[in-house]
Amino acid sequence: MKNARRRSFNNDFEADVFAGLNANPKHLNSKYFYDAQGDALFQKIMALSEYYLCAREFDIIEANKRKMAELFSAGGGFDLVEFGAGDGKKTKVLLRHLHARQVDFKYCPVDISENAVQQLCDSLKQTLPDLRVEPHIGTYAQVLTKLADYRERKKLILFLGSNIGNFTLDAAVSFLQQIRASMGRDDRLLVGFDQKKHPQRILDAYRDKAGVTEAFNKNLLRRMNRELGAHFDPDTFVYWPVYQPEESVIKSYLVSKIAQQVYIEALDFKACFQPWESIHTENSQKFDDPSIRQLAQQAGLVVTEVFSDANSDYRNYIFRN
Numbered sequence: 001m002k003n004a005r006r007r008s009f010n011n012d013f014e015a016d017v018f019a020g021l022n023a024n025p026k027h028l029n030s031k032y033f034y035d036a037q038g039d040a041l042f043q044k045i046m047a048l049s050e051y052y053l054c055a056r057e058f059d060i061i062e063a064n065k066r067k068m069a070e071l072f073s074a075g076g077g078f079d080l081v082e083f084g085a086g087d088g089k090k091t092k093v094l095l096r097h098l099h100a101r102q103v104d105f106k107y108c109p110v111d112i113s114e115n116a117v118q119q120l121c122d123s124l125k126q127t128l129p130d131l132r133v134e135p136h137i138g139t140y141a142q143v144l145t146k147l148a149d150y151r152e153r154k155k156l157i158l159f160l161g162s163n164i165g166n167f168t169l170d171a172a173v174s175f176l177q178q179i180r181a182s183m184g185r186d187d188r189l190l191v192g193f194d195q196k197k198h199p200q201r202i203l204d205a206y207r208d209k210a211g212v213t214e215a216f217n218k219n220l221l222r223r224m225n226r227e228l229g230a231h232f233d234p235d236t237f238v239y240w241p242v243y244q245p246e247e248s249v250i251k252s253y254l255v256s257k258i259a260q261q262v263y264i265e266a267l268d269f270k271a272c273f274q275p276w277e278s279i280h281t282e283n284s285q286k287f288d289d290p291s292i293r294q295l296a297q298q299a300g301l302v303v304t305e306v307f308s309d310a311n312s313d314y315r316n317y318i319f320r321n
């Protein structure tokens with residue numbers, strides 16, 4: 001194995017692939033799922049009957065949009081900053097409602113995927129042409145620094161879709177702490193949390209019958225082939241999600257069915273796999289009220305409102321500083 005410190009990389013993807021495939025056990029960061037192909041697959045996941053998260057959060061926002069709008073718009077105009085905006089499907093419910101009531105606000109969607117942000121801005125231009133939109137493209141870490149630019153008036157920060165579940169718990173606390181540091185007294189943070197439930201339902205959401213989530217994970221291999229000149233054969237890997245009820249987390253893996261050495265041209269490096277060796281691709285944490293309150297407390301945030309769907313499958317919490 002060549003020494004990582006002596007190498008130079010053209011971008012984070014190259015550096016992270018090299019580090020992750022040299023590690024034991026191997027891992028890749030799930031943020032790399034989201035290139036144009038990954039975005040399209042994630043759109044399909046969100047429409048799957050097994051993947052209840054989006055539909056439940058949509059129901060919650062639809063049922064509570066009046067109350068949410070009142071809470072946010074009390075005391076004048078505000079900036080609505082959304083981390084991980086994606087296609088904005090759920091947020092559009094709020095946007096339409098605020099817009100129809102002529103509330104003074106600006107929408108600032110943030111996403112790592114330029115493609116997703118572009119599509120969102122295009123669709124908003126069609127449906128709400130006079131909405132003020134200020135998009136940002138970048139990783140959460142990059143864009144967190146931008147929150148400092150939104151100090152002039154009140155802001156509402158959205159972090160929907162249970163995206164927080166893709167962080168480790170420590171990283172979630174640190175992310176929330178950084179958001180909190182940018183929040184003034186009147187600012188609010190609205191976060192979506194997928195809830196603990198029957199393990200089978202959780203597992204089914206990540207092991208859909210149509211195999212879309214498998215294709216979404218294997219897109220990581222295809223992305224390395226496209227962007228790094230790697231030679232992965234996705235058919236030699238099994239997609240394997242597991243739900244750990246003790247930690248209440250779905251852990252997703254790609255497992256090599258065979259012993260193989262995969263050459264990655266851009267890194268001039270061969271990734272070596274033993275038979276049945278895994279690559280950890282994603283964590284999707286599930287929550288309950290105590291674990292959310294503990295997270296909030298560790299981040300120094302205070303819960304002000306909780307919204308739930310009828311079965312408590314999913315919840316949205318509002319926090320203040």
Ligand code: AVI
Binds near residue numbers: 162164
């Ligand atoms: C974006 N994120 C919250 C999704 C999740 O549920 O962890 C990504 C996903 N992975 C597999 N299906 C969906």
